[in-house]
Amino acid sequence: MALDLSVDPWDPQAVEWAEAIGFSVPMHTAMRLAIRAAVAARQQRPGLPIVFYGLYAPVSRDLTVGRVADRAIAGEYEPALVRWVDELTGRQPRSAGDPVSVELGRSGFRLPARRLLPALERYAHLETGDDHRLVGYVEASHGCVHRCRHCPVPIVYDGRIRVVEPDVIVEDVAQLVAMGAEHVTFGDPDFLNGPHHARRVVAAVHEAFPRITFDCTVKVEHILRHEGIWDEMAAAGCLFVVSAFECTNDDVLERLDKGHTRADMSRAVAVLRAAGIEPRPSFLPFTPWTSLGDMTDLLTFVDEHDLVGNIDPVQLSIRLLLPEGSLLLDRGDLRPFLRGYDADKLSYQWVAADPAVDRLQQEVAALAAEADGAVDVLPRMADAVWEAAGAPARPLVGVRGRPRLTEPWFC
Numbered sequence: 001m002a003l004d005l006s007v008d009p010w011d012p013q014a015v016e017w018a019e020a021i022g023f024s025v026p027m028h029t030a031m032r033l034a035i036r037a038a039v040a041a042r043q044q045r046p047g048l049p050i051v052f053y054g055l056y057a058p059v060s061r062d063l064t065v066g067r068v069a070d071r072a073i074a075g076e077y078e079p080a081l082v083r084w085v086d087e088l089t090g091r092q093p094r095s096a097g098d099p100v101s102v103e104l105g106r107s108g109f110r111l112p113a114r115r116l117l118p119a120l121e122r123y124a125h126l127e128t129g130d131d132h133r134l135v136g137y138v139e140a141s142h143g144c145v146h147r148c149r150h151c152p153v154p155i156v157y158d159g160r161i162r163v164v165e166p167d168v169i170v171e172d173v174a175q176l177v178a179m180g181a182e183h184v185t186f187g188d189p190d191f192l193n194g195p196h197h198a199r200r201v202v203a204a205v206h207e208a209f210p211r212i213t214f215d216c217t218v219k220v221e222h223i224l225r226h227e228g229i230w231d232e233m234a235a236a237g238c239l240f241v242v243s244a245f246e247c248t249n250d251d252v253l254e255r256l257d258k259g260h261t262r263a264d265m266s267r268a269v270a271v272l273r274a275a276g277i278e279p280r281p282s283f284l285p286f287t288p289w290t291s292l293g294d295m296t297d298l299l300t301f302v303d304e305h306d307l308v309g310n311i312d313p314v315q316l317s318i319r320l321l322l323p324e325g326s327l328l329l330d331r332g333d334l335r336p337f338l339r340g341y342d343a344d345k346l347s348y349q350w351v352a353a354d355p356a357v358d359r360l361q362q363e364v365a366a367l368a369a370e371a372d373g374a375v376d377v378l379p380r381m382a383d384a385v386w387e388a389a390g391a392p393a394r395p396l397v398g399v400r401g402r403p404r405l406t407e408p409w410f411c
Helices: 012-017 028-044 078-089 153-157 166-178 195-208 220-225 227-235 250-255 262-274 292-304 355-371 375-389
Strands: 021-024 050-053 071-075 100-103 125-128 131-138 141-143 161-163 183-186 213-217 238-246 278-283 338-342 347-350
Touching: 012 028, 021 028, 028 050, 050 078, 071 078, 071 153, 078 100, 131 166, 141 153, 166 195, 195 213, 195 227, 220 227, 220 238, 220 262, 227 238, 227 262, 238 262, 262 278, 262 292, 292 355, 292 375, 355 375
Parallel strands: 021 050, 050 071, 071 100, 131 183, 183 213, 213 238, 238 278
Antiparallel strands: 125 131, 141 161, 338 347
């Protein structure tokens, strides 16, 4: 039995008959949901074997392993997860190693059992104007060759990637199409980590399903480095590209080790649009080094590059997360702002150099939550920024109808 806690409530009745529970924790929010559910499961059945698996599995191990979980597996977890089940059933002897492990071995990928999950209708849709389409999620690769300091991926993969065979991806897309999908979102941390592999995957999927459209996530530097492929991608159905612009302050971008500048972001927008592909930037506007001037400059950039209709309101409210092992923790210029680790929030806490920035973040986050993703809230958020900075208001006017998923993506 599979239960997706992003769309379904926790089911205590399933705990009564379960022989073991595995919690998939690929992201920060998933880990927080899993911990709450695991606490409930342990209270209901204290001896029930529980495993966390995925990118965030090793986070806050003192809070989880030995208390609400017996095992935590990060990275390429599938073989280790199978071994854990085999140990429980007696098919393999129990191992005496560390209950927390990072698995980076290479193994063949098998077709996922999509039938165990809720119908696609219950997940995010593609919205293009008045048109709504069902969306399927696939991954062409795991990990990332980069080590952006604020990202959780290099904590586990440390610059490595593992690719999924194109024939498996095509078979998986076939499953999703049979379930009604008309659009595919590639969930790789960076789709162009392996550009030749990505091109083979896109070509294979397009040949098998020529009417399927797709989106992917790509770093700014990869958009520019592989500038020549975007016409090919557009012809194969690419509608938009999510890219982690983060902010417009080059000093902060360097601290994050992003590998791009404000000027590069401008060029990336132009490159994608020249191919007929819309950029969908993700932002990390609030860091310890953010100033009120940085916030007004970010809004100016969004306005000047006609991106108002391309961003979700939550993107203007994101605050830096610092999970255990974050590469940013090695920076001496971060230490004055750190305020200790919060195990419940799975992040080190920090304050901004300017207290007014923290107050602004709380205000715009409240507006984003209140609006529940409605684009109309962006002008109100912008007004809060202009007012906090003591700058003249600059109206934000966006073009509606650009392709987007109905559920915002953010880390």
